[in-house]
Amino acid sequence: CNSLIPKLPTVNQLVLQAAAILGETPASIRTGNFSTPPGTVFDAGKQNGFFYQPGQPLNGSPMPYTSLPAQLGFIAGQGQPLPTNSGANSFFSATTSPTTTTPATVNLTFDFQPRTTPTFALNQDVGDINLTIAVANASGSLVRDVPAVLQIRGAGGTAVTTDIIGDFLGTGSAQTDQLAALGMTSSLNVMASALEFDLGIPLLITSDLTAFPPAGPGFIPANSGFEFDPVHGLFDGIDPIASFLDASFENNAGNLLAAVNADLAIAFDASVLLSAPVPTAAPEPATLALLGSGLAGLAVIRRRRRKTT
Numbered sequence: 421c422n423s424l425i426p427k428l429p430t431v432n433q434l435v436l437q438a439a440a441i442l443g444e445t446p447a448s449i450r451t452g453n454f455s456t457p458p459g460t461v462f463d464a465g466k467q468n469g470f471f472y473q474p475g476q477p478l479n480g481s482p483m484p485y486t487s488l489p490a491q492l493g494f495i496a497g498q499g500q501p502l503p504t505n506s507g508a509n510s511f512f513s514a515t516t517s518p519t520t521t522t523p524a525t526v527n528l529t530f531d532f533q534p535r536t537t538p539t540f541a542l543n544q545d546v547g548d549i550n551l552t553i554a555v556a557n558a559s560g561s562l563v564r565d566v567p568a569v570l571q572i573r574g575a576g577g578t579a580v581t582t583d584i585i586g587d588f589l590g591t592g593s594a595q596t597d598q599l600a601a602l603g604m605t606s607s608l609n610v611m612a613s614a615l616e617f618d619l620g621i622p623l624l625i626t627s628d629l630t631a632f633p634p635a636g637p638g639f640i641p642a643n644s645g646f647e648f649d650p651v652h653g654l655f656d657g658i659d660p661i662a663s664f665l666d667a668s669f670e671n672n673a674g675n676l677l678a679a680v681n682a683d684l685a686i687a688f689d690a691s692v693l694l695s696a697p698v699p700t701a702a703p704e705p706a707t708l709a710l711l712g713s714g715l716a717g718l719a720v721i722r723r724r725r726r727k728t729t
Contacts, residue, residue, distance in 0.1 A: 432683050433662035436695045440660065440687040446695045462503045464492045464694040466687070467515050492694050496534050496669075496677045503682070503696045509533040510679040512667075514692040516623065523690045526658050528619040532679050534671035535615035540574025545676055546608075547572040547617065551658070551665040553602070555588055556645065558653035560627035564590055566656075570599070572608065572617065572669075582606050588656060589649065602656050603646025615669060622646040623686070624657025660686035664697075 429437070435453075439446045446463040493508030511531040516523035530549075540546055549570040555563045568586030575581050584602060587594050599606055605620040624645030645657030662685035669679045685693045 429662065430664070430683075430697075432695060432697055433664070433685070436662040436683050436685040436693055439693055440662070440685040443687060443689065446693055462492065462696050464490050464513070467513055467692040467694060491529075491531070492680070492682055492696060494678075494680060496532065496671070496679045510669075510677075512680045512682060512694070514684050514694060516686065516690045516692060517620075524623055525620045526623050526686065526692065528621070528665075530617045530619075530667055530669070530680060531614050532617070532669040532671075533614040534677060535610060535669055536612060537672045538578055538610035540576070540578070540580055542574055542576045544574030545571075545670060546574055546580055547667065547669040547679075548676075549619070549665065549667040552663045553584075553586060553588065553621075553656055554624050554626065554645075554659040555590070556624055556626050556655045556657075558655070560625075560644065562626045562628060562659075563654065570619070578610070580608055582608075589652075589654070597648075602648050617669075622657035624655060624659050626659060629660065660688075662693075662695075 435449050436446050438444075438453075439449045442449070445465040447465065450461065450463075491511040491513040492503050494503045494510040494512070495507055496510040510533065513529045515527050517525050517527055530547075532547075549572075551568060551570070553566045553568045555566055557563050564587075566586040566588050568584055568588075570582065570584045573581050573583075582599050583596050584599055584604070585594050585596050588597070588602070589595060603622045607618045609616045622645040645655040648654060648656050662683050664683050665680070666678070666682075667680040668676050670676050681697060683695045683697065687693060
């Protein structure tokens with residue numbers, strides 16, 4: 421028997437999920453429902469979704485949407501996880517693909533400017549990314565959410581290895597897999613200006629989300645993710661519900677620095693929303709209620725854990 425511990429969403433994740441459901445930006449949800457001190461939160465807003473094609477207006481704007489929108493910017497370094505609009509040297513963006521049909525992949529891009537040295541010693545800790553991977557069964561029902569760490573390690577010269585560690589099988593002990601074993605892809609490039617790491621993760625839409633309104637044109641249909649365990653019929657991927665990730669990368673001096681610390685969610689139109697963590701001070705309960713029981717209920721229900729045998 422594997423007992424799964426309940427985990428409620430954070431206030432910031434509720435804001436992000438409400439924005440994804442309503443088709444708004446996180447900033448608009450905060451402005452209308454939360455009291456947030458100026459300068460403490462920076463939202464990147466919607467990233468490029470598959471309905472927004474180059475040359476088409478975005479949300480009524482007359483300007484064509486031909487490139488990635490603003491990234492989240494951070495000051496890399498220990499104790500500096502909050503993003504900033506100026507002086508940033510680490511950047512993060514996320515999109516879905518393909519861009520003309522039902523999305524199947526979430527693409528994460530990390531740009532880390534403190535690293536311009538292109539070679540890595542054997543087993544050097546190049547970077548670590550912490551994120552949550554969802555596991556579902558063959559019927560599309562959520563089985564578990566798995567806290568996972570992606571380890572980028574030097575393999576000598578310009579080569580690196582990428583392994584991901586987490587209890588995807590639900591055995592009680594973490595397994596170490598190559599990214600391809602979970603249907604993930606990656607690439608790492610070091611240029612004169614920055615280290616860039618790109619990560620592609622299968623999009624997993626579970627059955628508890630496909631029936632949730634608003635259904636209709638633009639609603640993401642069920643998607644099975646990647647079948648990583650055919651014997652037990654288990655599928656993995658990243659799901660649309662707002663979740664947290666962080667990343668660290670090594671600079672030229674050999675120091676591992678905090679690079680990214682953010683929440684992300686996928687809207688029903690397949691655009692991706694990014695938001696930094698909210699301040700440590702929590703809003704009043706009455707403020708939370710303004711989100712509405714239905715919006716909060718989706719995230720709470722989605723994160724509810726049950727016992728599986």
